[in-house]
Amino acid sequence: MKFASLAIHGDGKTAEHSGDVVPAIHLATTYRQPGVGEFQEYVYTRGSNPTRLALEKRLALLEDARYAFAFSSGMAATDTAFHLFKVGDRILLNDNVYGGTFRYASKVFGSLGLSYDLVEDFNTLDFDRLPGGVRGIFLESPSNPLLRVTDIRRLAEKAHERDIILIVDNTFMSAYLQKPLDLGADIVVYSATKYYSGHSDILAGVLALNDGEKAGRVKILQNTLGNPLNPADSYRLERSIKTLALRMDRQCANAAAVVELLRTHPKVKRVFYPSVGGENRRIQESQSRGFGAVLSFILRDDCDPARFVGALSLFDFAVSLGSVESLVCHPASQTHETFPPELRKKAGIEDGLLRLSIGIEDIEDLLLDLERALEAA
Numbered sequence: 001m002k003f004a005s006l007a008i009h010g011d012g013k014t015a016e017h018s019g020d021v022v023p024a025i026h027l028a029t030t031y032r033q034p035g036v037g038e039f040q041e042y043v044y045t046r047g048s049n050p051t052r053l054a055l056e057k058r059l060a061l062l063e064d065a066r067y068a069f070a071f072s073s074g075m076a077a078t079d080t081a082f083h084l085f086k087v088g089d090r091i092l093l094n095d096n097v098y099g100g101t102f103r104y105a106s107k108v109f110g111s112l113g114l115s116y117d118l119v120e121d122f123n124t125l126d127f128d129r130l131p132g133g134v135r136g137i138f139l140e141s142p143s144n145p146l147l148r149v150t151d152i153r154r155l156a157e158k159a160h161e162r163d164i165i166l167i168v169d170n171t172f173m174s175a176y177l178q179k180p181l182d183l184g185a186d187i188v189v190y191s192a193t194k195y196y197s198g199h200s201d202i203l204a205g206v207l208a209l210n211d212g213e214k215a216g217r218v219k220i221l222q223n224t225l226g227n228p229l230n231p232a233d234s235y236r237l238e239r240s241i242k243t244l245a246l247r248m249d250r251q252c253a254n255a256a257a258v259v260e261l262l263r264t265h266p267k268v269k270r271v272f273y274p275s276v277g278g279e280n281r282r283i284q285e286s287q288s289r290g291f292g293a294v295l296s297f298i299l300r301d302d303c304d305p306a307r308f309v310g311a312l313s314l315f316d317f318a319v320s321l322g323s324v325e326s327l328v329c330h331p332a333s334q335t336h337e338t339f340p341p342e343l344r345k346k347a348g349i350e351d352g353l354l355r356l357s358i359g360i361e362d363i364e365d366l367l368l369d370l371e372r373a374l375e376a377a
Ligand SMILES: Cc1ncc(COP(=O)(O)O)c(C=O)c1O
Pocket: 073, 074, 075, 076, 098, 100, 140, 144, 169, 171, 172, 190, 191, 192, 193, 203, 204, 205, 320
């Protein structure tokens, strides 16, 4: 079966006896056991819950993964992935990483005994000159907010030659557009708050992988750190995922039209999108089925980003992405304000940079709104 059918029907098996075509929401936090020393599959909801399990099975199917876990946020999934490392390990992150992940590395790694380095371009990284102790790579491709694309297949090969674990944050793509595990990554994480939820109303995270030993460890961590997704949101997330393919197709088509407008507009200095730039586009086409629906751009120097944002009426000025409504954000003061200013500058996150997340509205309305705002900028 293909993606949309799998998202709706899963493997066709339901754990319910009732014949429900959707999973039930199991709210019980504890489950009756047969007797002393005898346990059944469900004991306590932090460790396992039937609604969450139904979601996790569906996620694994969509990801081509043997195991998937649902968490209370994207950061909870990322936190769990970082707990797979041990004291002394060094992790490489792309320098255009989500601000919250950078905050984790800069503020939390120290207490876990981990260290990190930022890498500008993993495509040209010389693995023979890595610092000692590198055990992990955490990558976003396309990156955030400059939409730089990394060749995941090549990076996975290089990493594995040196026993380095490759973790990909696939939030910008979703499993519908890109499957990092099939490209050789070891672990994929998501902010499911974004495209999987799709409606800006569920905070959730996902971690998927194929290695049984690591999956066992993740299960222990999920139970011990106490960060699984609750049953009601597990149900709501599974429901949202059923329309992921539809939403994504529309969002990508709308984004392509917006990119076309911005690239040829006299008030726009530069546009960042995976289809822009020869090498970026070539790699993206080789590993994904689309370019996604997040793009960034810089206005001409004599234009005012604040005036542009203020003149928009359909685009909400808000962080986050991936939902049905279009959003505009200012990475330097919002998603990436955790980066010190000099690092932000070095990573190319200029003060004039704006990021758009394109929704499913009628494209004529989106283009008109952008044209008016550009006029006012
Ligand atoms: C790429 C990316 N990864 C991870 C996260 C963190 O996810 P959450 O907000 O669900 O904790 C975000 C949130 O914006 C993100 O954009």
